Amino acid sequence: MTGLVLEQVSRSFDGHAAADAIDLTVAPGEVVCMLGPSGCGKTTTLRLAAGLESADSGRVAIGDQVMDDDGAFVPPEARNVGLVFQDFALFPHLDVRANVEFGIGDQPPEARRRIVDDLLERMNLAAHASAFPHTLSGGEQQRVALARALAPGPKVMLMDEPFSGLDFRLRDQVGEETLALLRQLGTATLMVTHDSDEAMRLGDRVALMRNGRIIQQGTPADLYHHPVDVFTTKFFSEISLVGGFVKGKSVATELGLIAAPDLADGTPATVCLRPESLVLTQGGGGGAHGVAATVLSARNMGPYDLVWLKPVTGVAKYLARLGPGTSPAPGAEVQVAIARSGCFVFAD
Amino acid sequence: MALAEAAFDGQSSGPTDKSRRRSAQFGGWTVLALAIAAIVSIPILVVLASVFVPTTEVWSHLVDTVLGRYVTNTLWLLAGVSVLTLIMGAGTAWLVSMCAFPGRRVFEWALLLPLAMPAYAIAFTYGGMMDFAGPVQTALRDWFGWGAGEYWFPQVRSLPGVIMLMGLVLYPYVYLLARTAFLEQSVCVLEVGRTLGQGPWRTFRRIALPLARPAIAAGMALALMEALSEFGAVQYFAVDTFTTGIFRTWYGLGDLAAAAQLAAILMLFIFALLAIERISRGRAAYHHTSTKYRPLPRYRLTGWAKTGAIAACAIPIFLGFLLPAGQLAMWSIETAPAILDARFLREAANTIGISAAAAVLAVGIALVLAYAVRIAPGRLARAGARIAGLGYAIPGPVIAVGVMIPFAWTDNAVDGWMRATFNVSTGLVLSGTVFALLFAYIVRFLAISLNTVESGLGKVTPNMDRAARSLGARPGATLRRVHAPMVRGSLLAAGLLVFVHAMKELPATLILRPFDFNTLAVRAFELASDERLADAAPAALAIVLVGLMPVLVLSRALTKSRPGEGQAKSRPGS
Numbered sequence: 001m002t003g004l005v006l007e008q009v010s011r012s013f014d015g016h017a018a019a020d021a022i023d024l025t026v027a028p029g030e031v032v033c034m035l036g037p038s039g040c041g042k043t044t045t046l047r048l049a050a051g052l053e054s055a056d057s058g059r060v061a062i063g064d065q066v067m068d069d070d071g072a073f074v075p076p077e078a079r080n081v082g083l084v085f086q087d088f089a090l091f092p093h094l095d096v097r098a099n100v101e102f103g104i105g106d107q108p109p110e111a112r113r114r115i116v117d118d119l120l121e122r123m124n125l126a127a128h129a130s131a132f133p134h135t136l137s138g139g140e141q142q143r144v145a146l147a148r149a150l151a152p153g154p155k156v157m158l159m160d161e162p163f164s165g166l167d168f169r170l171r172d173q174v175g176e177e178t179l180a181l182l183r184q185l186g187t188a189t190l191m192v193t194h195d196s197d198e199a200m201r202l203g204d205r206v207a208l209m210r211n212g213r214i215i216q217q218g219t220p221a222d223l224y225h226h227p228v229d230v231f232t233t234k235f236f237s238e239i240s241l242v243g244g245f246v247k248g249k250s251v252a253t254e255l256g257l258i259a260a261p262d263l264a265d266g267t268p269a270t271v272c273l274r275p276e277s278l279v280l281t282q283g284g285g286g287g288a289h290g291v292a293a294t295v296l297s298a299r300n301m302g303p304y305d306l307v308w309l310k311p312v313t314g315v316a317k318y319l320a321r322l323g324p325g326t327s328p329a330p331g332a333e334v335q336v337a338i339a340r341s342g343c344f345v346f347a348d
Numbered sequence: 349m350a351l352a353e354a355a356f357d358g359q360s361s362g363p364t365d366k367s368r369r370r371s372a373q374f375g376g377w378t379v380l381a382l383a384i385a386a387i388v389s390i391p392i393l394v395v396l397a398s399v400f401v402p403t404t405e406v407w408s409h410l411v412d413t414v415l416g417r418y419v420t421n422t423l424w425l426l427a428g429v430s431v432l433t434l435i436m437g438a439g440t441a442w443l444v445s446m447c448a449f450p451g452r453r454v455f456e457w458a459l460l461l462p463l464a465m466p467a468y469a470i471a472f473t474y475g476g477m478m479d480f481a482g483p484v485q486t487a488l489r490d491w492f493g494w495g496a497g498e499y500w501f502p503q504v505r506s507l508p509g510v511i512m513l514m515g516l517v518l519y520p521y522v523y524l525l526a527r528t529a530f531l532e533q534s535v536c537v538l539e540v541g542r543t544l545g546q547g548p549w550r551t552f553r554r555i556a557l558p559l560a561r562p563a564i565a566a567g568m569a570l571a572l573m574e575a576l577s578e579f580g581a582v583q584y585f586a587v588d589t590f591t592t593g594i595f596r597t598w599y600g601l602g603d604l605a606a607a608a609q610l611a612a613i614l615m616l617f618i619f620a621l622l623a624i625e626r627i628s629r630g631r632a633a634y635h636h637t638s639t640k641y642r643p644l645p646r647y648r649l650t651g652w653a654k655t656g657a658i659a660a661c662a663i664p665i666f667l668g669f670l671l672p673a674g675q676l677a678m679w680s681i682e683t684a685p686a687i688l689d690a691r692f693l694r695e696a697a698n699t700i701g702i703s704a705a706a707a708v709l710a711v712g713i714a715l716v717l718a719y720a721v722r723i724a725p726g727r728l729a730r731a732g733a734r735i736a737g738l739g740y741a742i743p744g745p746v747i748a749v750g751v752m753i754p755f756a757w758t759d760n761a762v763d764g765w766m767r768a769t770f771n772v773s774t775g776l777v778l779s780g781t782v783f784a785l786l787f788a789y790i791v792r793f794l795a796i797s798l799n800t801v802e803s804g805l806g807k808v809t810p811n812m813d814r815a816a817r818s819l820g821a822r823p824g825a826t827l828r829r830v831h832a833p834m835v836r837g838s839l840l841a842a843g844l845l846v847f848v849h850a851m852k853e854l855p856a857t858l859i860l861r862p863f864d865f866n867t868l869a870v871r872a873f874e875l876a877s878d879e880r881l882a883d884a885a886p887a888a889l890a891i892v893l894v895g896l897m898p899v900l901v902l903s904r905a906l907t908k909s910r911p912g913e914g915q916a917k918s919r920p921g922s
Contacts, residue, residue, distance in 0.1 A: 052814050078815040084816040089811035093833045102829070103819030145815075152820060 002063065003028045004156045004238065007289030009048055009058030009068075018044040021058070021279025026188040028155070031179050032217075033203030034192045035235070039211040040191050042192045049190060050083055051076035054192035062156050081157075082149030082187070086161040090133035096120070096144050097129045105153040119147040122181065137168045148176055150185070157182055159191040162199065177201050196236050200224070208232055229346055233272040240273040240318045243348075251345055254314035255291050255336055260345040268348040275306065275321035281335040282328055290337035293318070298327035310314045381720035381732035384713060388736045388791050393751025395615060395742075398608030399527055408602040410610070414588060422576070422589045422617065424507055425514070429575045430568055432515025434665050437571075439565050443661060445530035446908040447553070449654045455661040456527075457903035462668030463520040464871070464895035465906035466852045467889040468580025470513050472876035473672040475584065476679075478504040503904040505585045514575050516668035520575070522567035524902065530556065549805025569625040576617055577743030579855035580873050590614040591855060594745040598859065604753055616774040618741050623640075673892055679885030681792075688887045692871075696890065699867040702782060706789035707797075707843040713790065714797040714842060718805050722872035733798065744788075748859035751788045755779035785860045789850045796849060797842040805831075805837020848898050852891055 004026040011019045018041045019212065034042040047053040047062060051067060051074060067074045080303040091099055100116045108116070123143040134139055142162065149157060162178070163171045180204050182189045185261045193199050199206045200220040202342045207217035216228045227233040230241070244251040246263040251271055255278075258271050281290060296317065298306040305327040307320045311332070320336070328334055441451070444456045453739055462470075478501075485501055488494065503509065579591040590610055598607040649657050717733045739747060755778040778784055807902045808831055816826040854869045861870065868887040875884035 015838075050814070050818055052817070074815070075818045075822075077822050080820075080909065081818055083815055087811055089809055089815045091812060091830055091834075092807070102816070102821070105822075148815070148819065158818075163465070165916065169733045 002061070003030065004190060005047055005059075005061040005132065006049065007059040009045070009055045009060060011044055011053055011056050017041075017212045019048060019055075020040060022048075022214060023180060024190075024207055024214065024217070026156070026190050028185045028188050029183050030189060030204050031183065031189045031202060032205045032207060033199035034190060034207050035196060035199040035203075040209040042209050043111050043160055044212075046160055046190060046207070049156070050081050050158050051079050053247070067232075076191060078342055078344075080152060080154050082152070082154035082157040084142075084149050084157070084159040084162045085144050086199060088133075088145040088165065090141060090143050090144055090148070092133055095130050095132050099133065099144055100147045100151050102148060116147075119150060123147050138166050139174055142166060142174060150181075150187075155188060157187045157189045160193055161194070164193070164195070166168070167249075171198070172201065173270075182290035200236070206298075208235060222301055225341070227272075227344060230270055230272055233274075233344055233346075235290065237274050238319055239275075240278075240316070242271040242273070242316065244269060244271065246318060248343075252309045254316060255318070255338055258345055263345065263347055269345050270348055271339065271345070272344045273318065274342035275319045277339045278309075278318060278320035278330070279337045279339050280307070280309075280320055280322065281337070282332070290335035293334055293336045295328050295330050295332045295334060297330050300324055300327075309334065311336070356623060358459050360614055371784040376812075377648050377720040377724040378626055378726060378729045378732070381717050381724075381736075382731045384717060385735040386731035390754055391747050391748075391788070391791055392615075392738060392742055393612045394753050395608050395746055395750040396684035398605060399603050399612045401609070403609065404603055404606055406597065406601050406606040407609060410593070410606060414593060417588050418590050421587055422467045422614075425511060425575055425582075425589060426572055426617075428508070428511030429514050429518060429572060430644070432511065433522045433568055433571045434564070436515065436519035438526045438560075438660050439666065440519075441523045441530055442556075443554070443657050444728055444769035445527055446646060446656060449649040449657045451658055455665070456847060457900075458539050458665050459523050460520050460666055460899050460903050461670075461904075464892050464899050465517050465672060465897070466580070466854075466888070467517050467574075467582060468515055468854055468869075468873055468876070469892060470517055470668070470672045471510070472872075472881055472884060472889075473675050474504050474509070474513055476881040477671075477675055479501075480808070482829070486495060486654075490521060492825070497580070499640045507587050510581055510587050513581060514578060516664060517666070518571040518574055519664060521570040522564060525563040525570075527559035529610075534611035535873075536793075544764060551735060558784075564626055565844075567856065569621050571742075572621055573618060573741055576614065576621075579745060579747070579858075580869075584873075590617075591743060591745045593856060594749060595859065598749065598752075601782060604749065606754070608654070608749050608753060608876075611743075611749050613744055614743060618743070622741060632643050658767045662826075673889070676889045676892065677884045679882040680889045683882045684886050687883055692886070695866045695871050696864060699869070702786060702789070702867065703847045705748060706786055706793065706850040707847040709786065709841055710790050710797040710846045711801065711843045713794060714801040715839070717798060721802075722805060724882035731801075737795035737798045739791040740790065740793065740875075744792060744853060745859065747788050747792050748856040751784055751791070751860060752779060755784050778861050780860075782862055782865065785857060785862070785865075788856045788860055789814050789853065792853070792856065793846045794848050796845045800845065801840050801841035804835045808834050829877075844901065845898050845900055848895050 002025065004024075006022050006024040009022045010017065020041070020180060022041075024032070024034075024045070033112060034045060036042050044053060048055055048068070051060075054073050055068050057070070058068075058254060059066065062079060065074075066072065069081055070239040079117075091102065094102065097116055097120070100119060101112055102326065104112055104115060111119055114131075117126075120129055123146065125140065125143055125147065128136060128140060136144065141163070142154050145162075148205075162176045166174060175198065175314055179189065179191075187327075191202070205217060205221050206223050208215045208223060210231060214231050216223055218226075224236050227236070238298050241257075242251075242258075243251045244253055246260050246267040246269050248255040248265065249261050249263075250259050251269050253271055255273075260269060263269060280289070292312040294312060296310055298305055298307045304324055304326070305322040307322060307327045309320060310317055318336070358602070440455070440459050444452050444459070476482055480496070488499070488501075489496075492499075504513075543624065576588075576589075579595065582589045583592045590613065594607045594610045594614070597603055597610060685820060713736075717736055720729045721733050742750075759775075759777050759779050762777060763774045766772050812830055813826060816830050817823075821829060851867070852869055854873055857867055857870055858873070861867070866874075868890055872884045872887035873890070875881075875887070
């Protein structure tokens with residue numbers, strides 16, 4: 001049993017490839033987050049899955065049924081997919097109950113009422129059944145949009161930035177509740193977002209896109225700990241970048257030698273340092289492990305501190321991350337060493 | 349509705365052949381929009397092309413004798429109407445939007461009432477009231493015991509009189525747009541002005557007024573276009589302007605080419621106005637930078653300021669609507685028994701029939717254009733829609749001439765060919781028929797329906813279409829279940845507006861109507877021209893009463909237009 005399958009799906013507009021050979025599978029009950037900067041093609045991919053666009057080439061299937069390939073195309077109304085938009089797109093001329101009922105008009109009235117009542121109850125909307133959309137808060141409208149999409153019992157749920165219209169305090173809670181429900185119903189969920197925190201928090205798997213291609217997909221931990229290039233590394237945290245050449249299986253930097261066991265000598269390379277890979281030892285002087293550096297500034301961010309520093313003999317600035325309240329004062333001299341985790345070397 | 353299936357990419361349910369489906373997205377709708385634009389712009393192009401036709405003797409006669417007077421009178425008319433509409437329109441808009449004084453809530457909508465009064469109706473009403481034998485002078489003579497010729501009384505049948513009366517019925521255009529602009533201004537912006545050390549008066553002058561300037565300019569441009577195209581009032585008062593000149597050149601001198609050349613000059617005025625309007629909003633951005641709205645704190649007026657504000661609002665309403673409407677009602681009571689005969693009913697039926705036909709057609713065509721822009725959004729479809737909407741800026745007599753020339757040419761060509769081939773004369777097929785009149789109405793009023801339909805359709809966001817389709821609704825069902833209920837109100841409003849405008853239309857109707865085909869507007873004007881003012885009153889009053897309907901719609905829309913206010917109470921989708 002499969003949920004949503006995209007195989008080598010491509011679509012271009014005016015010669016520009018918005019989606020380029022996309023391979024993506026979402027299993028029933030799984031949540032996949034499509035992540036990327038604006039214009040990377042993630043919304044086009046979602047629309048291809050929904051049938052709002054047709055593919056130039058490749059294959060789209062839902063369950064065991066082919067939806068779009070070289071021969072045939074199933075229009076959106078016959079695909080049984082749920083769609084939730086950033087702007088919710090509720091029908092303003094219908095009340096909450098009629099909105100939720102919209103997609104199940106072919107069912108007998110008794111079944112209709114049961115489905116709607118059940119969904120409104122689950123979504124905590126029972127009290128608003130006869131309210132019109134514009135009288136509801138953002139969170140309530142979001143829940144109506146979800147209930148409306150869920151009413152026909154879709155196998156696949158497609159969501160385009162579904163939580164970014166919400167107040168940030170609501171966002172995490174509504175997102176987690178929504179996806180818990182979808183997992184429980186066994187719906188294959190593909191969700192588009194530009195927010196890496198949201199993707200890591202909510203997705204079982206993450207597909208990172210750029211220029212119409214999927215650069216990397218895997219679990220959030222895969223993408224964070226084993227990024228395939230500088231772009232991917234940069235997408236999940238602030239990083240410090242250093243350029244250099246590989247010599248003897250390592251790259252020489254201001255902060256010392258960084259191991260690059262897989263790269264040939266003479267290769268130009270970029271070193272990416274996540275803030276947590278910089279290990280600081282307080283108190284300057286000889287003997288201590290690492291390179292001497294001066295603290296430029298430090299700031300507490302709540303659960304952690306961010307520290308900017310500059311090697312005593314260097315020019316570039318580096319960002320380090322420490323436990324809350326443990327950062328040295330600006331001007332202090334520290335020893336900096338590089339930890340293996342959070343440090344990546346990519347050939348240019 | 350044939351629109352339904354094509355309205356969404358031409359896709360239907362069930363697996364379909366891909367290549368066929370793809371090609372359906374292009375072409376059809378854009379071509380349709382461009383075809384409509386081409387047909388609708390024929391009259392305008394014909395008039396513009398007339399500039400290149402060699403001039404006739406009539407033309408040089410016109411240049412020698414009357415052209416100078418046309419230009420001066422028209423310029424004076426424009427200048428006078430600008431000043432009056434600016435003072436009355438923007439002034440009252442500011443008073444009712446920013447100040448608190450007794451009667452403000454009534455004035456808010458009552459200030460729109462003169463919009464229902466056609467200029468030719470107010471002209472002959474005042475003409476009758478202010479005449480030597482009219483009620484005003486008679487009363488003065490009775491009170492003061494003056495004899496004939498022993499006192500001075502202003503002549504209303506003059507250029508200043510026309511300016512005064514047109515100002516009275518045209519200021520609501522400025523009022524309407526200025527008030528909307530004042531209402532939309534974020535109180536935050538005004539409060540920033542206050543915190544930066546500006547007093548209330550300086551805040552108005554330096555922030556509120558400049559922010560509203562594009563709206564005021566747009567309102568004045570509308571009012572001036574109406575003034576330029578006004579025919580009945582200037583003709584009745586024998587003030588020669590371009591519109592009367594065009595009419596007389598064609599009707600009296602029978603020279604269509606010279607009439608078209610006059611019309612082309614008139615269109616230069618219109619294009620100049622449109623350009624000024626564009627430039628006035630061009631350079632700065634007038635978007636509202638804040639989205640926070642709170643009810644505006646009003647300046648509470650007391651003493652003389654209060655009295656002055658009440659008078660400033662009451663006088664335009666009284667002079668522009670209550671007084672002339674009252675006079676029309678009194679005349680009607682007097683003459684209705686004699687006038688309301690079979691002929692009046694036939695003319696009323698004519699009016700309703702042709703106005704309703706124009707309304708239905710204009711809304712239908714607007715719907716096609718609006719969907720063309722929505723479905724095949726491209727520069728071509730959009731340009732087509734804009735060109736099709738150009739007719740509203742073109743005065744009625746100009747459009748009439750522009751319709752007349754190609755229709756007469758076609759008729760002659762068809763007649764000549766039929767006679768040569770079959771020895772049968774077909775006579776007039778297009779010109780001098782209801783069809784020509786209907787075509788002119790659509791050319792002139794398509795913009796009204798197009799704007800209303802487009803704004804209604806804009807409320808249906810593309811995501812709503814997508815949501816409906818993903819919920820299993822086919823294109824036809826989406827149109828029926830989502831579009832139709834959301835757009836219905838706008839379609840009705842558009843139809844109503846076109847209906848009322850067509851009903852009031854005078855100059856194009858006079859020129860293009862078939863023989864023995866009278867509308868209420870033509871009848872009222874003809875009777876008034878014969879100085880049978882009381883007899884003209886019932887027809888004019890009927891026009892005024894029907895004209896009140898869109899005014900009521902407008903005033904409702906106006907009170908709801910303030911962002912963030914009254915939304916929770918308002919009905920959804922309305």
